[in-house]
Every structure is written in structure tokens, then in C-alpha cells.
Amino acid sequence: AQTVTQSQPEMSVQEAETVTLSCTYDTSESNYYLFWYKQPPSRQMILVIRQEAYKQQNATENRFSVNFQKAAKSFSLKISDSQLGDTAMYFCAFQAAGNKLTFGGGTRVLVKP
Amino acid sequence: DAGVIQSPRHEVTEMGQEVTLRCKPISGHDYLFWYRQTMMRGLELLIYFNNNVPIDDSGMPEDRFSAKMPNASFSTLKIQPSEPRDSAVYFCASSHQLNTEAFFGQGTRLTVV
Numbered sequence: 438a439q440t441v442t443q444s445q446p447e448m449s450v451q452e453a454e455t456v457t458l459s460c461t462y463d464t465s466e467s468n469y470y471l472f473w474y475k476q477p478p479s480r481q482m483i484l485v486i487r488q489e490a491y492k493q494q495n496a497t498e499n500r501f502s503v504n505f506q507k508a509a510k511s512f513s514l515k516i517s518d519s520q521l522g523d524t525a526m527y528f529c530a531f532q533a534a535g536n537k538l539t540f541g542g543g544t545r546v547l548v549k550p
Numbered sequence: 551d552a553g554v555i556q557s558p559r560h561e562v563t564e565m566g567q568e569v570t571l572r573c574k575p576i577s578g579h580d581y582l583f584w585y586r587q588t589m590m591r592g593l594e595l596l597i598y599f600n601n602n603v604p605i606d607d608s609g610m611p612e613d614r615f616s617a618k619m620p621n622a623s624f625s626t627l628k629i630q631p632s633e634p635r636d637s638a639v640y641f642c643a644s645s646h647q648l649n650t651e652a653f654f655g656q657g658t659r660l661t662v663v
Contacts (some may be wrong), residue, residue: 470649482654483642505590528593532649538583540593 439464441531448549450519457504458514458544460529461520468534471505471512474544488512493496513532519548556567556642563662573642575624581648584627585641587657593641599625600648601642602603632662636652 440463450456462471473485488496488505488510495503504513516523520532555574563569575582583598599608602619610617614633617623629636639659643652 444654480639480657480659482643484651484653487651535648537595537598537648538652539595542592 439466439531439533439539441529442538443529443541443543443544446542447547449549450516452519452521452548452550454519455515455517456546458516458527458529458546460512460514460541462510462529462531462541464510464531464533466533470532470534471503471513472530472532472538473501473503474528474530474540475523476528477522482513482528484516495506503522516546521548521550524548524549533545551629552663554642554644554653556640557595557657558658559656561658561660561661563632563656566631566663567568569632569660569662570634571627571640571642571660573627575625575642575644576653577623579644579646579653579658581645582619582625583641583652584625585643585644585654587639587641588637596627605660627656628659632660634662636660637662 442461469490471488475483475485486496486498486501495505497545500517526543526545528543530538532538557572580626587593596609597617599619617627641654641657643654645652649650
């Protein structure tokens with residue numbers, strides 16, 4: 438079974454600064470996908486970024502980027518130029534090809550003005 | 551498309567009562583997922599459907615839980631009888647393919663007293 442670990446329960450960052458969230462996973466699969474989802478206080482789960490394991494290039498989406506280290510089974514999320522609207526829970530998720538999503542426990546991010 | 555629509559948004563019920571949660575997935579999406587979110591256990595996949603057929607229900611906690619998808623535009627998650635430990639936020643999500651972005655509804659917050 439796959440497991441996803443987010444070791445930081447909570448992080449705070451000043452507006453306009455950068456914060457990095459860590460995520461590690463355990464799998465024996467070679468073909469899989471990794472995701473970061475954001476859950477703001479409104480409760481809606483929103484996809485932030487997606488990475489295919491076979492791609493070496495790190496995915497980026499505007500101010501969000503990942504550092505994907507396949508050998509280390511690490512998938513961290515960097516939020517640059519943090520904005521107040523980035524305050525939310527962030528969930529890392531793993532999905533083997535043809536299989537279901539497994540979520541980590543989440544990291545609460547608080548952006549301070 | 552209006553996105554994944556769940557109803558009700560909040561439900562308060564007494565222990566022993568039957569509860570039915572409803573979901574309308576995004577049109578054209580072949581996959582539908584039911585998740586449960588609690589503080590203790592995080593986000594758990596309960597069951598998912600492909601083309602209205604249940605594929606994996608290994609996450610359904612016990613026989614009190616049942617899910618149906620009578621057609622491509624509607625699914626229900628039923629709990630009978632409900633218990634206080636069922637209190638959680640229940641999310642429905644849909645996706646076009648299994649490894650593509652899952653779009654989540656806004657969730658139903660269930661409180662069983």
C-alpha cells in the first residue's frame with residue numbers, strides 16, 4: 438500500500454515571502470502521479486499542481502512549483518510571493534497508474550500580512 | 551459547467567436515522583469518487599465508480615454505508631443507521647480519467663448527535 442507523509446502540520450509565512458511544504462511517499466510502483474491540492478476555509482478542494490513521475494522536469498503553475506526527487510520519493514511544493522489568499526490546508530496526494538488517490542495528512546499554511 | 555454539486559451542504563441528524571448525501575458530477579466525467587474527511591483520519595476514499603459501476607469499495611467503513619450511481623449524472627451515499635462517529639465532511643469528486651485532475655464538490659458536513 439502507498440503512504441504519503443507530510444511532516445509539517447503547520448507553517449506560517451509573511452506575505453510576499455516564499456514557503457516550501459514537504460511531502461514524501463512510499464511506493465514500489467514506477468508509473469504514478471503526484472498532486473498538490475489546496476483546501477481554503479471555504480472547504481473546496483482545488484488542484485494546485487500535478488506531476489507525472491516519468492517526467493523529469495518539475496511542474497510549475499504560476500507562483501507554485503514543485504521539487505520532484507524521484508529517487509528520494511520526495512515531492513515538495515514551493516509557494517513564491519505568498520499572498521493572503523494562499524492561506525489554506527495543502528494536501529499532497531499520490532496515485533499509481535490506474536489506481537486511487539492517497540492523500541497525506543495535510544499542512545496548514547498561514548500567510549501573515 | 552457548474553462543477554460537482556453536492557447536497558445538502560450541512561446535515562444534522564439524530565443517531566439511528568438514515569442519511570442520504572447526493573452528488574451530481576461534472577458532465578462527461580467517467581469517474582466519481584466519495585471521500586470522507588475527519589480530523590483524526592484525514593481524507594479517506596470510500597468508494598469510486600467508473601461509468602456508473604462501483605470499482606473499489608474497500609474504503610467503505612461498514613455495512614451501514616452504501617453508495618449507488620443509477621446514472622451518469624447522479625450518485626448517492628447512504629448511511630443507515632447513522633452513528634455519532636460518522637460525523638465528518640463527505641466529499642464527492644469526479645474526473646475524466648483516473649489519473650487526471652479530480653474536481654471536488656464543496657462537501658457535505660454531517661453531524662450525527
